[in-house]
Amino acid sequence: MTDFIAKAVLKRDVFSETQKGYLAGEPDKVVIRRVVTASPIWTRPLAWILARREIAALRAVKGIEGTPQLINTDKDGLERTWTEGAPLHLARPSSREFYKDAFRLLRQLRRAGITHNDLAKPQNWLMTPEGRASVIDFQLASRHRRRGALYRFMAYEDFRHLLKQMRSFAPDLMTPTGKRILARRSLPSRIWMATGKKVYNLITRGIFNWSDGEGTGDRLQHEGEIITAALQKVPGVRDVALTLYPLPRKGVGLYAFVEADGDISAQLRASQDNLENGARADLVQQVAALPRTAEGEVRHDLLSLVAMNQIPDLTAIIERDPALAAIVSPIIAGRLNFTDRRISRLETATNA
Template sequence: MGWTSTLRSVQPCFPLTPRRKTGSRDTMPRFISTTVLKRDVFSETHKGYFEDAPDVAVIRRIVSAAPWWSKPVAWKLARQEIRALKAVKGIPGTPTLLMTDKDGLYRLWSDGTPLHLARPQDAFWYQDARRLLHAMRRAGITHNDIAKPQNWLVLPDGSAGVIDFQLAKLHKRRGRLYRIMAYEDRRHLIKQKRSFAPHLLTPAERRILARRSLPSRIWLMTGKKLYNAVTRGIFNWSDGEGTGDRIDLEGPSIIAALKRHPAVTDVALAVYPFPRKGTGLYAFAEAPDGVNTDDLAALQGSHVKKGGADLIQPVARLPRYADGTPRDDILRLIAMNQMTELEVLVAGDPDMAAIAAEIAAGRLNFTDRRISSMEGRG
């Protein structure tokens, strides 16, 4: 079976070691990247397709792109992900691993809507998510990162899906560690239910929410402080603390300063998670004929006395609502590098999708950290 027929059949049985005989029909075709979804110290994650199967979306995680100092950890995480994806092979709702190579891995794109956008209100999705956790548990897998709603999907048929297995663990023994991790996975699923459908919580689930495992309590009291110091200080991660009022306080002066440039016709602001605590300000400067970013930064430096935009991106045109105001929902997702959510948001509007894609292609933030206080919005 060739690459094209294998991909289109969507069978989770693709060889994990590619055959690269020059001139052979089995030679791996070229991967075409269409979007960079994420870039951090552990890998680059691209969405694209193989040139002989352009209708099949593929995710490419490039671990070799990690800087030298983080490569050992990056490859450890990649090997964990590969082992976990092999273990969940065939479980509905889990990603399909296609292959690995010297640079990383390929898997099929998981088509679905992130949980915090879909916000299911009926019991079916949560029941199916529990079914999915049970199936993973039977395979000896704990996910360990499903506290993030963006790692849960509502699939097109309404069932549950889960992605991002970098922190997943394949347990050879079903001992105490396995039981604790499985319990925490279950507990985090119930927390998602509490966030998006609290009316569905059962008395038993409320009791589980009130009862953390002992390692979890110890982690909160000790390990999380060290984790935050490392991830926010060294890796420039943030868990997305509150947005504060930077747009209200600094926005007017930033907009006025950037509009001083004759090429700038409008300015829109968005927030994104900033390294360590707090949020950054992201300015989109509309300049149909183009403008130099250094000139905009100089204007801001001269006319904004306190604060200022942390990132300034010139764009040919801003996405707009029918009344002409900038689409803050689209710009916010671009600023926070939420490309999956962006695709969902503009899927039914080809013209808006084209504008969003043009801006996203030049975006300046490639981390995938979220601002949790914004998830409850409309």
């Protein structure tokens, strides 16, 4: 197999590490590598089950526009093509053309016998620079050789989840039929939410200490209120926003953005000493203003990109909005985390 040169780690959890890089000799072609053997030994059997599901699904969607294409597999994991685009919670698509293309993509997946099963997450949908729809992350996807009741239910749920994305980002495009579909879950879905979903959450969040999304929400839930309250007590603080970022070795850190005037950085740091239950923000950055939506809501999506040092992705978003750039650019310049990756044993061996 052609050597893979990793440039950054996009995501890590108990099931794999997802790296962004390129194949030797092709530096201009971006490739994604999922390293299953970077997972802990105790989760690796399940990690390989998820990886094999992804491999099977990617083989089935070969040639479908808007899906990743499988490149290679080996004893450590798999490599696939990179999809250029912004996740829906950042792109916020509102055009009819985007959703028309997204429904086209779902129809093609159905014809290939594939249900994605994880399209409720807006980060699994991308809007490409051309305004087209793409989907990523096929770890939970199913390949159906028969179009029975289970297939029809899963395909219907994929459809419902796309409608939910439309309702979130383009509610004016919702038809009466779409609204009726979202207003009432199917019977299997209601049963799942009442039974299977609870078991799923117990296993992933309790046993694996992993949550949906980036698998890192628990610390924010447990410590967030304590940290926010302590920071808001500092004189001069107007608002506080917390987000997460990967720590260099393991786990996640809490990054606090504090909106205030004057230099009160010392007081902010001191406010984190001796908090209840050992709560503490790992990084505290004072900012002149927090980015907000037109309705005044803090743009946590942008702050998360700052915290994770995903500056190229962030720059591509704010350069289209000069007013937003004026607020976010100073935050980027003053950021406190300058790494979004760790060197794994596999990378060390490859680069030695």
